[in-house]
Amino acid sequence: MNDLTALAEATTAPPLLELAADFPILSRPVNGRRLAYLDNGATTQKPDAVIEAERRFYRESNANIHRGVHWLSQHATELYDAARASVQRFLNAPSADEIVFTRGTTEAINLVAQSWGRPRLTAGDEILITHMEHHSNIVPWQLLCEQTGAVLKVAAVDDKGELDLATFNALLGERTRLVAITHVSNALGTITPVAELTAKAHAAGAIVLIDGAQAVAHTKVDVQAIGCDFYAFSGHKLYAPTGIGALYGRARLLQHMPPWQGGGDMIRTVAFERTTFAPPPQRFEAGTPNIAGAIGLAAAIDYVGRVGLERIAAHEHALLLRATAALGDIPGLRIVGTARHKAGIVSFLVDGIHPHDLGTILDSEGVAIRAGHHCAMPLMARLGIPGTARASFAMYNDFADIDALVAAIRKAQDMFGTRRPR
Ligand code: PMP
Numbered sequence: 001m002n003d004l005t006a007l008a009e010a011t012t013a014p015p016l017l018e019l020a021a022d023f024p025i026l027s028r029p030v031n032g033r034r035l036a037y038l039d040n041g042a043t044t045q046k047p048d049a050v051i052e053a054e055r056r057f058y059r060e061s062n063a064n065i066h067r068g069v070h071w072l073s074q075h076a077t078e079l080y081d082a083a084r085a086s087v088q089r090f091l092n093a094p095s096a097d098e099i100v101f102t103r104g105t106t107e108a109i110n111l112v113a114q115s116w117g118r119p120r121l122t123a124g125d126e127i128l129i130t131h132m133e134h135h136s137n138i139v140p141w142q143l144l145c146e147q148t149g150a151v152l153k154v155a156a157v158d159d160k161g162e163l164d165l166a167t168f169n170a171l172l173g174e175r176t177r178l179v180a181i182t183h184v185s186n187a188l189g190t191i192t193p194v195a196e197l198t199a200k201a202h203a204a205g206a207i208v209l210i211d212g213a214q215a216v217a218h219t220k221v222d223v224q225a226i227g228c229d230f231y232a233f234s235g236h237k238l239y240a241p242t243g244i245g246a247l248y249g250r251a252r253l254l255q256h257m258p259p260w261q262g263g264g265d266m267i268r269t270v271a272f273e274r275t276t277f278a279p280p281p282q283r284f285e286a287g288t289p290n291i292a293g294a295i296g297l298a299a300a301i302d303y304v305g306r307v308g309l310e311r312i313a314a315h316e317h318a319l320l321l322r323a324t325a326a327l328g329d330i331p332g333l334r335i336v337g338t339a340r341h342k343a344g345i346v347s348f349l350v351d352g353i354h355p356h357d358l359g360t361i362l363d364s365e366g367v368a369i370r371a372g373h374h375c376a377m378p379l380m381a382r383l384g385i386p387g388t389a390r391a392s393f394a395m396y397n398d399f400a401d402i403d404a405l406v407a408a409i410r411k412a413q414d415m416f417g418t419r420r421p422r
Pocket of ligand 1: 041042106137182184213214375
């Protein structure tokens with residue numbers, strides 16, 4: 001999959017970044033071992049800068065936003081608005097009004113399904129997704145199809161885990177109203193050509209939503225360069241707290257979308273005869289939002305910005321190459337997902353050891369990985385497997401983590417009597 005020279009260089013070069021000291025949890029032993037945290041696709045650990053930003057908010061600035069005349073409320077509102085501006089710059093969105101805070105990717109996608117899709121789609125309209133989507137980018141569309149009579153179409157994925165462009169092109173037609181695709185597959189690490197797919201979808205008259213859950217922490221995302229209409233991500237996969245994420249939505253679409261939840265903060269005026277709604281993004285943020293989470297997200301974006309996404313991408317690519325080489329060297333281990341363009345995710349199977357058993361043994365060695373279907377059951381069915389073991393990297397991982405992973409897999413093979421010499 002990768003150029004051999006790069007592979008050789010990456011597997012011998014020292015890691016580019018040394019950041020583990022910024023993440024307090026990484027220094028705690030697990031099961032008496034040094035923790036090798038390789039479950040970053042599920043959630044990332046938090047740097048002190050983020051933990052402190054949340055703590056500082058509660059110690060010094062806590063108040064509800066938008067409603068108070070008192071100083072603290074105005075101060076909290078300013079911090080919340082600044083966090084929105086920070087997300088806007090992070091995604092290079094044209095306006096902060098195009099950033100809606102949500103609980104995460106899942107809520108962002110459901111918002112688009114219910115607010116953009118439900119009032120517009122009618123029987124026979126089509127939604128095009130791919131076979132490698134996370135359940136979060138499948139189920140909201142299935143619900144929408146049930147509600148409207150729209151039809152879900154699925155572009156194929158080949159054995160390497162790459163999107164099959166021929167079926168994508170064939171399924172994209174004049175009935176396609178929306179294309180929803182992942183930027184990076186959480187199960188296999190495949191990077192999809194989102195700008196190219198967006199251009200094709202627009203040419204066919206469809207709008208485009210990108211699921212960026214696995215992309216934002218690993219590559220620079222520019223929604224204007226991609227050209228998409230919606231982009232969803234979760235803060236917790238970007239070193240920020242859980243329960244906060246964002247949806248970028250093109251202003252001219254958001255303006256014509258009705259609210260999807262009603263309550264405080266999203267209204268202009270309320271009367272029993274008629275209620276009018278606030279403009280975006282407030283229209284989509286009913287109730288008290290996760291203020292501290294938004295501030296934590298802004299701190300995470302600052303931290304990532306200080307390290308530099310290009311350096312993070314290069315570092316994780318080195319980890320990916322090293323892990324691919326080291327795991328590929330273990331007899332009886334098969335890497336699942338060998339796309340040409342991959343983010344720092346390696347899914348694999350070990351002969352004779354169920355991924356769950358492997359995960360448990362690795363855990364006893366201090367190596368945290370994920371085992372299972374990775375919320376991508378249709379993809380696993382397509383590949384003919386029940387699940388995989390998955391190691392996913394972040395900026396604070398290093399070669400020692402990969403060495404620990406390899407040693408723990410060899411130990412599992414010893415326990416199962418399946419170890420074969422290299
Ligand atoms: N899409 C992808 C590709 C993901 O990896 C995830 C999380 N595993 C989600 C969507 C859902 O994210 P969240 O649970 O944070 O809403």
